[in-house]
Amino acid sequence: MAKILVTGGTGYIGSHTVVELFNAGYEVVVVDDFSNSDPKILDQIEQISGQKPVFVQLDLCNEQEVNLFAQAHQDIEGIIHFAAFKAVGESVQNPLKYYRNNFYSLINILTAFNSRIQLVFSSSCTVYGQPDQLPVTEVAPVKKAESPYGNTKQIAEEILQETCAVTPDLKVIALRYFNPVGAHASALIGELPIGVPQNLVPFITQSAIGKRGAITVYGNDYNTADGSAIRDYIHVVDLAKAHVAAIKRLENSTAANYEVFNVGTGKGSSVLEIIHAFEQSTGEKLNYVIGARREGDIEQIYGNVSHSNEVLGWKAELGLEEMMSSAWNWEKYLRDNPF
Numbered sequence: 068m069a070k071i072l073v074t075g076g077t078g079y080i081g082s083h084t085v086v087e088l089f090n091a092g093y094e095v096v097v098v099d100d101f102s103n104s105d106p107k108i109l110d111q112i113e114q115i116s117g118q119k120p121v122f123v124q125l126d127l128c129n130e131q132e133v134n135l136f137a138q139a140h141q142d143i144e145g146i147i148h149f150a151a152f153k154a155v156g157e158s159v160q161n162p163l164k165y166y167r168n169n170f171y172s173l174i175n176i177l178t179a180f181n182s183r184i185q186l187v188f189s190s191s192c193t194v195y196g197q198p199d200q201l202p203v204t205e206v207a208p209v210k211k212a213e214s215p216y217g218n219t220k221q222i223a224e225e226i227l228q229e230t231c232a233v234t235p236d237l238k239v240i241a242l243r244y245f246n247p248v249g250a251h252a253s254a255l256i257g258e259l260p261i262g263v264p265q266n267l268v269p270f271i272t273q274s275a276i277g278k279r280g281a282i283t284v285y286g287n288d289y290n291t292a293d294g295s296a297i298r299d300y301i302h303v304v305d306l307a308k309a310h311v312a313a314i315k316r317l318e319n320s321t322a323a324n325y326e327v328f329n330v331g332t333g334k335g336s337s338v339l340e341i342i343h344a345f346e347q348s349t350g351e352k353l354n355y356v357i358g359a360r361r362e363g364d365i366e367q368i369y370g371n372v373s374h375s376n377e378v379l380g381w382k383a384e385l386g387l388e389e390m391m392s393s394a395w396n397w398e399k400y401l402r403d404n405p406f
């Protein structure tokens with residue numbers, strides 16, 4: 068049974084991916100520094116899967132710690148690298164924090180496992196900026212990032228591509244996520260925003276449960292059907308399954324040793340459509356106001372996911388109803404079982 072390392076495995080997408088790796092019969096080792104997650108998530112994973120991953124608390128920016136970890140875990144065959152800071156707004160205020168953390172961790176992992184590894188990298192549709200054509204394909208030009216966070220994703224992809232070019236034993240798949248939302252059907256794991264949620268869906272659920280005031284729709288003067296901005300929202304469980312599909316491809320394929328895949332649904336939804344979908348699937352009435360556009364936001368993006376469907380053999384299955392109802396069930400779980 069192959070052993071997979073999941074860095075950032077107690078985080079939102081990481082924890083859902085650990086569950087899907089267990090479902091697929093893998094052994095799992097998780098490293099995390101809990102800078103953006105809670106240790107209790109490990110118990111929640113055990114409740115869902117009936118097993119806990121091996122866990123090591125680790126600062127991936129500490130080269131010596133990472134080298135010692137790699138020496139003690141030489142049987143790790145694959146790595147899914149989630150560990151990174153990802154708040155767009157914070158990255159603008161504190162770029163060095165983002166460049167240091169997101170690059171030191173990646174470079175230490177690649178060096179410690181002496182680049183003989185299969186690695187799935189957590190990238191983002193942010194690298195496309197505002198695409199010239201929609202739906203956006205993997206060959207669309209990468210545009211100058213609007214934030215240091217987005218820039219760390221672009222440069223990390225370049226680091227991986229250039230390292231793969233001279234390291235035949237290193238095989239990498241970069242997954243460009245669109246907008247992950249929702250929670251596991253058990254409502255035992257989900258998104259745990261720190262402070263006021265910057266992302267739309269966690270703000271919606273916190274507003275609905277009474278933790279926040281009215282939702283502000285950041286702009287209704289975009290060139291879209293209802294004027295609000297469009298994104299490709301994907302259920303976090305579908306996204307987690309895409310990582311298992313990527314690991315399986317790395318184990319079996321003799322394709323190029325650096326590949327990129329869009330991971331979305333291929334469907335765009337506006338902010339107002341998300342608000343109405345939440346109300347319809349939960350029966351909750353939302354309070355929202357129309358406000359000014361948010362600095363750095365693009366107007367619309369949704370993915371062409373045929374490459375992932377055909378080559379990874381993966382396709383998103385869950386729709387807006389399940390995304391919204393699972394996000395709401397998780398918010399209610401947190402109210403009744405505060406972390």
Ligand code: WQD
Nearest residue numbers: 153155191193246265266267270283284285296338361364
């Ligand atoms: C979605 C839409 C907002 C909050 C970011 C990162 C991306 C990925 C997902 C990590 C936008 C609008 C939001 C609110 C609103 N993260 N909105 N009111 O900005 O598309 O993507 O998170 O991989 O890399 O860039 O996600 O959820 O913040 O915003 O109207 O209170 O909702 O303007 O149109 P975004 P988001």
